[in-house]
Amino acid sequence: MLVLRRKIGETVMIGNDIQIQILGIEGDQIKLGFLAPKDIQILRQELYQGIVAENMAAKEQTSQLQQEQILNLLKNFKV
Incomplete structure (x- = not known):
């Protein structure tokens, strides 16, 4: 894991297309601004984990239905 110290207004680059700027500090929270191409999805981790869990559940349900x-x-198939 890369750990950086940044001041308000400073920016971190990820690749050539993604900028993360420190917008402010409010108590124990840091406000971040993201500038990225529209095709890159940016989600909070808890939302991402929820989507992954829902997709896995849907996959299991679909697999069971297909079986x-x-x-x-096969039961209805007659030779």
């Missing part, structure tokens, strides 16, 4: 559908088709 049930295949078994039902």
Whole structure:
């Protein structure tokens, strides 16, 4: 992990396209500003983890439904 110290108004670059600027410090919180291309999604970690969990649950549910559908088709299949 890279650890940096920055002052208000200073910027960190990620690659050539992403800028993160320190906008302010309010108590124990730091306000950050992000400038990135529109095709790059920026999410808080807790939202990202929620999306990943929902996608995994949907994948499991879909997989189970497909297995049930295949078994039902095989049961109905007559030679």
